[in-house]
Amino acid sequence: MMALRGKTRAAMRCFFLTQQQLRLPLPLTPSSAADISSISAPSSHRFFSFTCSSLFRHSPLFAPSNQAFSRPISFRELHSSPPSIRSFAARGLQTMPNSDSVTYLTQREAAEVDEILMGPLGFSVDQLMELAGLSVATAIAEVYKPSEYNRVLAICGPGNNGGDGLVAARHLFHFGYKPFICYPKRTPKPLYSGLVTQLESLSVPFLSVEDLPADLSKEFDIVVDAMFGFSFHGNYSIYCSLLISIVVILRKRTPAVVSVDIPSGWHVEEGDVNGGGMKPDMLVG
Ligand SMILES: NC(=O)C1=CN([C@@H]2O[C@H](COP(=O)(O)OP(=O)(O)OC[C@H]3O[C@@H](n4cnc5c(N)ncnc54)[C@H](OP(=O)(O)O)[C@@H]3O)[C@@H](O)[C@H]2O)[C@@H](O)CC1
Numbered sequence: 063m064m065a066l067r068g069k070t071r072a073a074m075r076c077f078f079l080t081q082q083q084l085r086l087p088l089p090l091t092p093s094s095a096a097d098i099s100s101i102s103a104p105s106s107h108r109f110f111s112f113t114c115s116s117l118f119r120h121s122p123l124f125a126p127s128n129q130a131f132s133r134p135i136s137f138r139e140l141h142s143s144p145p146s147i148r149s150f151a152a153r154g155l156q157t158m159p160n161s162d163s164v165t166y167l168t169q170r171e172a173a174e175v176d177e178i179l180m181g182p183l184g185f186s187v188d189q190l191m192e193l194a195g196l197s198v199a200t201a202i203a204e205v206y207k208p209s210e211y212n213r214v215l216a217i218c219g220p221g222n223n224g225g226d227g228l229v230a231a232r233h234l235f236h237f238g239y240k241p242f243i244c245y246p247k248r249t250p251k252p253l254y255s256g257l258v259t260q261l262e263s264l265s266v267p268f269l270s271v272e273d274l275p276a277d278l279s280k281e282f283d284i285v286v287d288a289m290f291g292f293s294f295h296g297n298y299s300i301y302c303s304l305l306i307s308i309v310v311i312l313r314k315r316t317p318a319v320v321s322v323d324i325p326s327g328w329h330v331e332e333g334d335v336n337g338g339g340m341k342p343d344m345l346v347g
Contacts, residue, residue, distance in 0.1 A: 169292065169330050188253055191222060195229020198322050199237060201346045202230070202284065206318055208238040211283035215269075217305060219289035219326070220247040226322045227288020228257040235264050242282070243268045246301065271305065278312040285309055285319045287340045289326035298327065298338070310341065320344045 179185040202214075216231040218224035224245065231241040243266060248254065262268070275281045289305065298306055306327060309319060319342045324330060327339030334341075 172292070187222065191225045191253070192229055194226045194323070195231075196233050198226060198230035198286070198288075198320070198346045199233035201344070202234065202239075202286075202320055203237050205344060206284055206320075211317060212238075212240050213282045214239050214241045214284040214286060215274075215278065215282040216241055216243050216286040217289055217309065218243060218245040219291075219302075220249050221291065221293055223291030223293075223322055223324075223326075224249075224288050225254060225257060226291070227286050228254070228261060230286060230288070230322065231266060232257070232260055232264065235261075235266055239284075241266050244271065244274060244305070246271055246305070271301075271308075274308065278308065279317070283317050287319055287321040287326050287342055289340075291323040292330040294324070294327065294330075297336075303338075306338070306340065318343045320346060323347050 179190065180187065214231065214234055216227040216234075218227040218231075228243065228245070231243055234241050241261075243261060245258070245268060248258070258268075278285065287309065289302065297303075319340065321340050321342035321344070323346070325334065325340035325342050325345060327336070328334045333339075
């Protein structure tokens with residue numbers, strides 16, 4: 063998590079990591095650090111970044127001479143790697159030019175920041191969700207051009223992470239993509255029903271799990287994983303594991319899987335401890 067402690071404005075920015083960035087050779091050179099920093103969202107799209115790097119927060123610090131860091135590392139390796147390897151992501155982010163304004167939060171500290179944002183600072187969940195979804199859409203547009211990756215399937219879960227996905231899909235529509243939504247467990251709260259209404263007013267199709275084609279790669283260029291964020295607990299229900307299986311299996315042929323905030327199924331601080339979580343190409347947090 064990119065965050066602040068008394069530096070709220072400085073910390074309001076979106077970070078995303080792609081396979082390409084995670085293949086940068088280590089230790090990071092000034093130019094590779096610049097490559098990473100150049101992918102942050104434009105200042106007009108800055109927002110409070112939720113939990114991306116908190117996935118890696120408890121990794122021990124690494125020595126530049128460590129053999130593990132003398133070669134490029136892929137995102138796939140990152141998922142299955144011990145904490146010392148996972149700390150690469152934190153290292154990359156820490157190496158950003160204004161890294162003095164960036165610190166990392168635990169889940170508990172993140173909850174406290176939420177309380178401040180939504181308490182004395184007066185932010186609403188709607189506002190934060192809108193900014194999160196817009197930032198996800200912006201990050202996708204930065205990496206996957208609509209001319210090449212036009213058809214987007216957003217799989218949205220029952221909580222706020224799913225709400226981020228609904229918002230992102232709306233912005234992707236306005237960016238020129240053709241989004242589709244799979245939202246199997248709808249939440250009847252006004253915030254969510256409003257997001258659904260807005261998408262329906264744009265004629266964005268909602269697909270049931272049964273509607274999903276057997277081969278997602280033929281129908282979609284990007285899958286947005288907005289099933290679960292930092293409140294995922296326990297194991298997947300049968301229903302959810304079905305969805306996960308679809309995406310994981312077809313991920314081999316799907317051009318891009320983009321996870322929102324935390325890859326679905328990952329522990330917020332320990333990562334993919336059971337090995338059954340999503341394996342995204344890009345993580346936006
Ligand atoms: N906080 C903020 O300020 C903002 C947060 N934002 C975003 O919200 C995300 C966190 O949102 P969240 O807290 O709503 O939780 P989330 O991860 O979406 O899932 C909760 C739902 O999943 C369900 N569920 C859980 N485990 C399950 C299982 N094994 N199998 C089946 N179901 C399971 C659980 O059900 P329950 O346990 O309640 O029965 C509940 O319905 C965060 O990562 C970020 O992306 C932004 O929108 C901006 C503002």
